[in-house]
Amino acid sequence: MTQLDPTILLVDDSAVNLEILQEALSRYNTVTASNGDDAMEIAFSRNKPDLILLDIVMPGMNGYEVCKILKSNDLSKDIPIIFITGQNDSDSILKGFEAGAIDYITKPFNIMELKARVKTQLSIKMARDQNQRLIHKIRTVNKKLTDSIEYAQKIQSASLPSKEFLDNVLPEHFIMLRPRDIVSGDFYWVEKADDKLIIVAADCTGHGVPGAFMSMFGVAYLHEIVGKNKITQPAEILNELRRIVIDSLKQDEDSEVKDGMDISIITINTEKKEIEFAGAFNDMLLVRNKEMQIFQADHMPVSIGETNLPYTNHVISFQNDDCIYLYSDGYPSQFGGPNDKKLMQKGFRNLLLENHHYTMAEQGDIYNKFFDVWKGINDQIDDVLVMGIKL
Structure with missing residues (x-):
């Protein structure tokens, strides 16, 4: 007909x-x-x-x-x-x-x-x-897009450090990465440079495909900054990464594209038993003797911003059994629970403090299960990244 x-x-x-x-x-x-x-x-x-x-x-x-x-x-x-x-x-x-x-x-x-x-x-x-x-046409187009994005997810996953590499260079740890969509704007990066271990937890502007593009840029730039240029101090890594992002995306006060990243970076020196930390919006948490210390990040994105001062480099002496946590804002920002509200930073930090005595593998399971229960029937509103390291 x-x-x-x-x-x-x-x-x-x-x-x-x-x-x-x-x-x-x-x-x-x-x-x-x-x-x-x-x-x-x-x-x-x-x-x-x-x-x-x-x-x-x-x-x-x-x-x-x-x-x-x-x-x-x-x-x-x-x-x-x-x-x-x-x-x-x-x-x-x-x-x-x-x-x-x-x-x-x-x-x-x-x-x-x-x-x-x-x-x-x-x-x-x-x-x-x-x-x-029209519905059939939309489904056909949607399937093609989904197939492409799922393949892009394989490429993105391949760009992350392998489990074998992480198990070889990292102390006891867990990594919880849960994209809101198929691909993620959150990513993690780990590199060993001589006697130093550099660990990055990053949250790119947006999620889905735009966030994933930024994450791939971030991984490539970090390889250049740390791997090629041998920069290992977290604040200097952030300064250089911000410069490259601004130059590459041609960002200025009037540009439409002001995408960037919120990042926390630590450099672990096991010989000196020191941690260096610098952050762009994303803090670092340290749990020692059942108490949590919060090392605050600078409120400057890794992109064009209202202020472009050098990032602050924190130097912290660590002890055996200290637990370090790096994370994006996806977990604390998730709506759920009995009152359908955000978990918030306070709730998230309390959750970490209550469970830090478990092994890192057990903690990873606890935080994944808690997230599912907390979210309930709500949609996941953002990419989620939580990294835990026991020194």
Whole structure:
């Protein structure tokens, strides 16, 4: 069928009635059947009709039976059916609707009413078919996009440090990375430079595809800054990363693209038993002897900002069994719980403090499960990254 030439199946055991209907509906393509079996054969064919006008009283199967069969079959269930009959009492009409008909036309026919009802039902059918075509097209496009993004996720995952590398260079640790969408704007990065271990937890502007693009930039820039240029002090890494982001994205006060990153970076020197920390909005938490210390990040993004001062470099002596936590704002910002509110920084920090005595692997499981319970039926509102390291 096209919108210009719908086909109507006329089913009646009276040749006179079929002739009247064909003449009244001459503007449409019509096919006829004089009994239920022939009607179903046509309805199940490849060239199925767009509308069926179905008599009730016929030899063999009556119209109610035919209607029920057509509505129960996947090949014909979407074809609208109008009963045409002289049985116009309320019980008969109700029975017709219960069988699956959408309208009722009584005999003898009022031609103007017949044309109007047919036109209305065909318009509804064509609009519904158009919607189905659009839905199918949208699903096709969506699948192609989803397939592409899922492949991009594989590329993004491959850019992150491998589990084997992390297990080899990191102390006891866990990493919780949960993208809001398929790909993530949050990422982590780890590099060993001589006797120093550099660990990065980053939250790029946005999430999904835009965030993932920024995360790939971030990984590439960190390889250049640390791996190539041998910069290991966290504040200097941030200063250089900010400069590269601003230059690469041509950012100034008037630019539309002001995307960047919120990052926490630590450099661990095991020989000196020191941690250096610098952050852009993202703090570092240290738990020692059941107490939490908060090392605050500078309120300057890794991008063009209102102020572009050098980042602060904190130097902290660490002790064995100290627990370090780096994280993005996704976990504290998640709505949920009994009052459907954000967990907030205080709730998140209390959660870490209550569970820091467990092994890092156990903590990772605890925080993943808690997040699911807290979120409940709510949508995840942001990418989530939490890294825990036991020194």
